[in-house]
Amino acid sequence: MKKIYSVLVENRSGVLCKVAGLFSRRAFNINSLVVGETDDPTVSCMTIVSSGDDHTLEQIEKQLNKKLDVIKVKTFDEVSSVSRELMLVKVKYNRSNRRDIMEIAQVLQAQIVDMSRTQMMIQLCDVPERAELFLKMLQSVSIVEVARTGTVALSKCHDQEN
Amino acid sequence: MNGAQAMVKCLELEGVEMVFGYPGVAICPFYDSILDSDIRTILIRTEQNAAHAASGLARVTGKVGVCAVTSGPGATNLITGIATAFADSIPLVCITGQVNSELIGSDVFQEADITGAAESFVKYSYLVKNAEEIPRIFREAFYIANTGRKGPVLIDVPIDVQNTAIKKFSYPETVNLRTYKPTVKGHAVQIRKVMEQLQKAKRPVICAGGGVLLSDAQQMLRRFAHQYQVPVVTTMMGIGAMQTEDELYFGMVGNNGSPCANRAMNDADMIIMVGARVADRAVNQPEIITKDKVLVHMDVDPAEIGKNAGPTIPLVGDAKHIFENLMEIEISCDHGLWVQTLYEYSKTMQEKRRPNPDYIDPAAFIRKLSDRMQRDAIYVADVGQNQIWSCRNCIVRDGKFLTSGGMGTMGYSIPAAMGAKLGLPSRQVVAVCGDGSFQMSMMELATMRQHQVPVKIIVIANRYLGMVREYQNNTYKGRYSVVDLSGSPDLSLIAQAYGMRFLRLEKREDEDEMIGAFLQGDDSVLMECVIDPMDVVK
Numbered sequence: 222m223k224k225i226y227s228v229l230v231e232n233r234s235g236v237l238c239k240v241a242g243l244f245s246r247r248a249f250n251i252n253s254l255v256v257g258e259t260d261d262p263t264v265s266c267m268t269i270v271s272s273g274d275d276h277t278l279e280q281i282e283k284q285l286n287k288k289l290d291v292i293k294v295k296t297f298d299e300v301s302s303v304s305r306e307l308m309l310v311k312v313k314y315n316r317s318n319r320r321d322i323m324e325i326a327q328v329l330q331a332q333i334v335d336m337s338r339t340q341m342m343i344q345l346c347d348v349p350e351r352a353e354l355f356l357k358m359l360q361s362v363s364i365v366e367v368a369r370t371g372t373v374a375l376s377k378c379h380d381q382e383n
Numbered sequence: 384m385n386g387a388q389a390m391v392k393c394l395e396l397e398g399v400e401m402v403f404g405y406p407g408v409a410i411c412p413f414y415d416s417i418l419d420s421d422i423r424t425i426l427i428r429t430e431q432n433a434a435h436a437a438s439g440l441a442r443v444t445g446k447v448g449v450c451a452v453t454s455g456p457g458a459t460n461l462i463t464g465i466a467t468a469f470a471d472s473i474p475l476v477c478i479t480g481q482v483n484s485e486l487i488g489s490d491v492f493q494e495a496d497i498t499g500a501a502e503s504f505v506k507y508s509y510l511v512k513n514a515e516e517i518p519r520i521f522r523e524a525f526y527i528a529n530t531g532r533k534g535p536v537l538i539d540v541p542i543d544v545q546n547t548a549i550k551k552f553s554y555p556e557t558v559n560l561r562t563y564k565p566t567v568k569g570h571a572v573q574i575r576k577v578m579e580q581l582q583k584a585k586r587p588v589i590c591a592g593g594g595v596l597l598s599d600a601q602q603m604l605r606r607f608a609h610q611y612q613v614p615v616v617t618t619m620m621g622i623g624a625m626q627t628e629d630e631l632y633f634g635m636v637g638n639n640g641s642p643c644a645n646r647a648m649n650d651a652d653m654i655i656m657v658g659a660r661v662a663d664r665a666v667n668q669p670e671i672i673t674k675d676k677v678l679v680h681m682d683v684d685p686a687e688i689g690k691n692a693g694p695t696i697p698l699v700g701d702a703k704h705i706f707e708n709l710m711e712i713e714i715s716c717d718h719g720l721w722v723q724t725l726y727e728y729s730k731t732m733q734e735k736r737r738p739n740p741d742y743i744d745p746a747a748f749i750r751k752l753s754d755r756m757q758r759d760a761i762y763v764a765d766v767g768q769n770q771i772w773s774c775r776n777c778i779v780r781d782g783k784f785l786t787s788g789g790m791g792t793m794g795y796s797i798p799a800a801m802g803a804k805l806g807l808p809s810r811q812v813v814a815v816c817g818d819g820s821f822q823m824s825m826m827e828l829a830t831m832r833q834h835q836v837p838v839k840i841i842v843i844a845n846r847y848l849g850m851v852r853e854y855q856n857n858t859y860k861g862r863y864s865v866v867d868l869s870g871s872p873d874l875s876l877i878a879q880a881y882g883m884r885f886l887r888l889e890k891r892e893d894e895d896e897m898i899g900a901f902l903q904g905d906d907s908v909l910m911e912c913v914i915d916p917m918d919v920v921k
Contacts, residue, residue, distance in 0.1 A: 231562060235510075239502060246503045276689075283686035289507045289527065292562050 223252065224278045225302060225374045228267040228285055229292040232258060236290045240267060243288060249273065249281050253306075253371030264292060268373045270349075297376050299348075304374035308345045308352045309334075311365040318362050325358045340365060386514035387412035387545040389552055390478070391420050393521035396554050399449050401425060401440065401805055403433040407453025409480030409493060412545035414451070425805065425834055428826035430457050432798035434464020434535070435824075438473045439802025442785050443761055443810070445599060447528045448802065451478040455493030458539075459500060463792060466504040468535045470789025471620060472597055474528040475535040476521075477505075484512060484541040498539050506534035514547040518554045526558040531565025532684035533597055565683060569700035574708045576696050577655070580677050582714040584653035586721045587613050590636060592665075593620030593788065594658015594682060595702050603706035604657070605629065610710070612718045613655070614725050616644040618665040620788040621658070623779040633725055637665040639771045639920065642732040647725055653677040658702045661691040662789070681705050734775070742915040743888060745769070745843050749776040749815070752841070752898050757811040761785065761803045765796035765816035768849040771920040773815055782810065794823030800838045801831055811839070811902070818844040818871055828881040828907075837907045840883075842874060845916045853919050874911045884908040 230236050237256055244251050252270040259266045271281055278296075285294045314322055326333060326343050329351060335342040345355050349372050356367065384392070390413055394402065401423045406414045417424055427433040430452045437448025448468075452461050458479040468475045481487065482494045498508040507527050509520050517540075524536040581587055595604050601624050608615050608631050615625050616636050625632040634641030636648055648654060654672050656679065659665065666672055669692035680687075680694035681702065688697045698705060738744035749772050753762060764773035764786040777784055785803065787795040800814035816824075821842045831838055848866040855863050878885035884906060888897045901910045 235498070238499070242502055280686070280690060283690075287684070287686045289560070289563050 222274065222278065223270060223272045223299070224281075225297050225299070225304065225372065226267075226269040226271065226281065226285065227295040227297070227374060227376075228269060229259070229294075230265050230267060231290045231292065232263050232265040233290065236265070237267070239288060239290060240269075240285070243284055244269075244271075244281075247280070247284060249277060255371045255373050257373075268371070270372045295376065297374065302374045302376050304348055304372050305346060306349045306352045306372050307370040308355065309342060309368045310345070310356070310359060311340055311342045311367075312359060313340055313363045313365055315339075322359070322362055325355070329355050329358070331355060384549055384552055385412070385416075385545065386511075386517055386540065386547050386549060387416040389514065389517040389549055390521065390540065390545070391416045391422065392552060393518060393554065394422055394449060395420060397521070397525045398446065402449050402451050403427050403436045403802065404451040405430050405433060405453065405457055407455075407457050407480060407493065409454035409482055409542045410451055410457070410478070410545075411480070412542060413478065413480065413540070425830065427798065427830055430460035431464045432794075432824060432827055432830075434461055434468060434475060434477060435792075435795050435798035436802035436805070437475050437477075438464070438468045438471075439763065439785060439799030440806035441473050441475060441802075442596075442799075443783055443803045444806040446806075447474045447476050447525050449476050449478070453480045453493065454482055454497070455495045457493075458497035459495050462501055462504065465501055465535045465537065467787050467790040467792040467795060469504045469506070471593060471787065472533045473535070474533040476524050476528055477535055477537045479537065479539045480545070481510070481539045481541040483543045485543070487541065498537060501537055504535070505537045506532075508537035508539065510539045511541070511544050514544050514549045517544075517549070518552060522555045523558050523560065527560075527563065531563070531567075532682075566685070566699045567683070567701040567704055569681070569698050569705040569708055571708075573696055573698045574705070575712060577679050577698065578709060578712040578714050580653055580679065580696065581611060581613070581655075582716050584677065584716070585718070586651045587653040587655065587718060588647050588651040589613050589615045589655045589657060590618065590648065590659055591615055591621040591624040591657050592618040592659025595621055595624040596783070597658065598683070598702040600658075600701075600703035600706055601625075603703055603710070607706050607710060611714070611716055612722055614647055614718075614722055616640075616647055618659045618662070618788070619774055619786065622774060622777070623782070623784040626780050627778045628780070631722065633729060635774050638667055639664070639774065641775060642734060643725065643729040646728050646732060648672060650724075651676060653679070655679045655681070656694070657681045657705070658683070660687050666692070739915040739918065740891075742918070743891060743894065743912055745772045745912070745914050745918065746776045748888075748894060748912060749773055750778065751894060752813070752901075753778040755898055755902055756782070756813060758782065760811040760813060761800070761807070763796045763800040763803065763812065763814045765814070765820035766791045766793045766850075767817045767820055768845075768853065768918070768920050769815055769817045769820070769843045771850075772843070793820040796820065797824040797827050797838070797840060800840070801827060801836050804836050804838050805834075811905070813839045813841065815841045815843065817849060818842055818846060818868055819848045822868075822871065825877065828877070828883065831907055832881050832883075837905050839901060839908050839910075841901075841910045841912055843912050843914055844871075844874070845914050845918060846871060847916055849918070850920075853921070856919075874909060878909040886910040887913065889913045
């Protein structure tokens with residue numbers, strides 16, 4: 222089972238190491254981990270996607286809460302949240318497959334953000350599953366490099382903030 | 384005032400009376416400043432033992448133990464001591480010197496990334512970058528170490544920070560950390576549920592862990608158990624939570640525990656785990672304590688609840704507070720019949736030892752020794768066969784039983800006993816170790832002599848690393864590998880070298896007289912107790 226942890230932490234040096242160290246020390250999985258400053262410069266938000274059985278997922282939350290640099294842990298699944306991933310893919314193209322690549326990009330609402338005579342770079346910003354799908358569709362052409370941000374997520378909007 | 388003076392001032396304001404440590408260039412400003420203070424410094428002979436000694440002091444006084452060592456190897460040597468304290472939730476503040484902050488990361492002489500290296504063994508750590516932050520950091524460190532689930536806090540202070548002048552020293556009165564608010568009081572609804580279940584239960588058992596001692600809840604536990612006639616068993620760390628001779632106490636649980644205590648856990652219909660982790664050595668099959676039973680798990684650390692066994696009633700809070708709250712709810716229940724059944728078990732289910740009559744029986748010896756110790760004596764067990772014999776046979780009354788339970792660190796007993804004796808000088812302190820663990824810490828006999836710390840030490844000598852030998856005997860069909868301790872020194876000469884009284888016990892008929900001689904007076908004495916090399920705990 223997958224779970225998304227949105228972890229608010231003190232924006233101090235070494236905190237990323239402490240949180241990542243917790244995952245390796247206790248043999249928890251990290252599917253992706255994204256860190257960035259929030260609107261409050263003293264607080265960073267880490268979005269961690271992890272997988273495991275119910276017991277492990279509960280332990281992750283408890284152990285995160287126990288860390289002294291962790292301010293708050295929110296967990297959500299894919300249904301109750303909006304999640305996005307940004308992906309950049311550089312591919313080689315030629316006259317014969319150029320049109321195919323552009324069609325795939327168009328269908329999946331990806332943008333071509335850079336180009337040379339032999340390569341193009343495509344940007345996709347979507348839910349993680351669509352990013353996977355996009356990569357799968359591009360498998361027939363030759364991919365040069367891929368960079369992905371990992372998942373960022375927030376819980377869906379409510380009228381009353383909790 | 385400079386950073387080092389501020390550090391010492393902070394220790395004074397925290398009521399620290401003693402610092403265990405080992406100097407080096409990077410911590411020299413601190414050790415220079417401490418000369419102007421009334422804080423006593425104890426020069427330990429290797430850094431690991433500074434943490435163990437601080438742990439011994441913390442465990443008998445309830446105060447935070449403090450140690451201070453230098454950068455690099457000083458700091459890395461300390462790690463085993465920190466990890467030992469972390470595993471048993473002992474409050475320590477460990478100060479390490481660090482190289483000049485501008486040189487951090489350039490691999491200069493005696494530089495080690497100690498905050499990084501110790502990360503998974505500390506409750507929290509600081510690398511001080513600005514001398515002005517020293518008062519706040521020290522205030523927080525002492526607070527963090529000794530509240531919630533207690534544990535070691537590391538403060539790494541670069542030498543230039545220690546030498547920097549600070550503008551104004553003001554010690555914060557309160558600590559306000561948005562990330563740290565330990566839950567002390569139990570949830571009222573959960574507390575009521577516990578008492579409702581206790582009223583219904585036919586065969587309840589309390590399993591008390593080290594958390595009971597850490598929150599100083601022994602008296603509350605005893606009152607609670609007697610009021611509702613609930614039998615009590617303990618984990619290794621919980622030994623001493625009940626007096627050994629209490630009629631409601633049935634011994635230590637676990638694979639090295641008493642058969643009766645384990646039977647009580649198996650037969651119970653309600654188990655109240657308090658301040659215990661449900662760790663593998665205490666409960667190696669967690670499903671047994673959850674199946675067909677009501678499991679109440681009380682702990683100050685919410686992450687421990689449900690980690691190893693899923694409780695019916697989780698209850699987060701400090702043991703002392705929880706017992707107080709539980710006692711406020713009146714129920715009527717009678718578990719007399721169940722207690723009677725356990726009495727029968729305790730009579731019939733004695734462990735079956737077949738000691739060699741030609742040698743001292745360590746089990747009987749420890750019973751006699753602890754029986755004749757002062758009522759409030761402190762008994763420190765090391766790790767190995769001696770620990771198991773001690774756990775099963777030591778009689779604890781108004782004193783304490785200390786040992787390295789979680790980490791199982793050999794060599795713990797001598798430095799911890801020394802720390803305990805320095806913390807409570809009026810108490811009789813006895814360390815019991817094997818000949819393996821003794822040799823891991825015997826350099827501290829010099830510390831004891833230098834600082835006049837009269838600890839009484841027993842070496843249960845079998846010229847083997849007995850616990851491993853026993854394991855190899857059972858698991859590897861007697862193929863003994865690297866467990867022979869021949870080459871060990873003549874302990875009478877060791878005692879002489881360090882100016883200690885020496886006794887050697889070899890014959891059973893001398894036992895009573897020797898124990899008397901050993902316990903007499905408040906001096907350092909080393910007693911070698913020679914046992915059958917093939918003696919086993921099981």
